[in-house]
Amino acid sequence: MISESLEQEILYDKHSPKSNKRLALSTLLLKENIDTKTISRIVGLSERQIRNHRKAYDEQGDVVLTSDTRYRPASELETYKDLIRDELTSKPVATATEASERIHTLTGIKRSPTQVRNFMSRLGLKPLKVGSIPAKANPVAQTEFLETKLEARIKEAQKGKRVLLFMDAAHFVWQLYLGVLWCMTRIFIPAASGRTRVSVLGAYDPIKNELIKIVNREYINSSTVIELLEKIRVANFGKIITIVLDNAKYQRCKAVIEKAAELNIELLFLPTYSPNLNLIERLWRFVKKECLYSKYYKTANEFESAILNCLDDINTSKKHKLKTLMTLKFQLFPCHSADSNSSLDLVA
Numbered sequence: 001m002i003s004e005s006l007e008q009e010i011l012y013d014k015h016s017p018k019s020n021k022r023l024a025l026s027t028l029l030l031k032e033n034i035d036t037k038t039i040s041r042i043v044g045l046s047e048r049q050i051r052n053h054r055k056a057y058d059e060q061g062d063v064v065l066t067s068d069t070r071y072r073p074a075s076e077l078e079t080y081k082d083l084i085r086d087e088l089t090s091k092p093v094a095t096a097t098e099a100s101e102r103i104h105t106l107t108g109i110k111r112s113p114t115q116v117r118n119f120m121s122r123l124g125l126k127p128l129k130v131g132s133i134p135a136k137a138n139p140v141a142q143t144e145f146l147e148t149k150l151e152a153r154i155k156e157a158q159k160g161k162r163v164l165l166f167m168d169a170a171h172f173v174w175q176l177y178l179g180v181l182w183c184m185t186r187i188f189i190p191a192a193s194g195r196t197r198v199s200v201l202g203a204y205d206p207i208k209n210e211l212i213k214i215v216n217r218e219y220i221n222s223s224t225v226i227e228l229l230e231k232i233r234v235a236n237f238g239k240i241i242t243i244v245l246d247n248a249k250y251q252r253c254k255a256v257i258e259k260a261a262e263l264n265i266e267l268l269f270l271p272t273y274s275p276n277l278n279l280i281e282r283l284w285r286f287v288k289k290e291c292l293y294s295k296y297y298k299t300a301n302e303f304e305s306a307i308l309n310c311l312d313d314i315n316t317s318k319k320h321k322l323k324t325l326m327t328l329k330f331q332l333f334p335c336h337s338a339d340s341n342s343s344l345d346l347v348a
Helices: 006-012 018-031 036-043 047-060 076-090 096-107 113-122 139-158 222-235 254-262 280-291 300-313 319-325
Strands: 163-173 197-205 210-216 241-245 265-269
Touching: 006 018, 018 036, 018 047, 036 047, 076 096, 076 113, 096 113, 139 163, 139 241, 139 265, 163 280, 197 222, 197 280, 197 300, 210 222, 210 300, 222 241, 222 254, 222 265, 254 265, 280 300, 280 319
Parallel strands: 163 241, 241 265
Antiparallel strands: 163 197, 197 210
């Protein structure tokens, strides 16, 4: 079988530019000793272009077939790209229209929002969702907690010397969780009525990638927490256990603290307003995405079954999906003063 030449590969490659395809076809016809006038008529290039191409091919070889020679006019904005990048980085914009006005004020050059959007992409800017910092969060306390308490226990858990779990409750209310669907026209989904809920108290082990849970249709209280502590102790008999949890009243009450001491379980309470340090918060978002967003359930039983099935699958079929999500890496927020703009910058 005769192998394809470079010219043939370019001709049959759907991603090759049309200009390269024309040059490849011209080269093949020149090799067949077809006259320049005929090639010009077949390929759609002038005779002068054919002669220039033949000369370049004789001097440079195959490189002239693969180089992209398409004309791309340089934007006037390129002259000011460093100035524009610094301006938009220090004071980010929400829309391309806003950026167009800002660039016009800065440089005197007026461009459409579409042109500005493409230019911002070339600068490396991206439309990213803004993150929020809890109003009463203490970045200093969070950093100190992570460095002095949590990291040491994480290392012991990774070595198998300790069981580390992250505990919290989630309340899934039977109503529509709106999301995004790819469709031709906007879709309206009937929303459920009432206050039917599924409450889940869970403790997630990021080393084993397993969830221990209690599910009910009522509220989570101290009795539920004590029940879960007993369940955790049975599942990890004879092991050192640390549970990271927030400061909810039903978790930090006297009964829970005394029961934890009786079961020889360490309760490691997070600094106030620190959901970013509780790993299980990611799990609740995962559950909503998997079985609630853009989903409609006719009955409360269907709604509850969807959540229970999703929670059951966390320890089995969904384990691989959670492997990269539930990593022991935490987001910290920078310390900022009231007169600074550093709160817009998130430190991962």
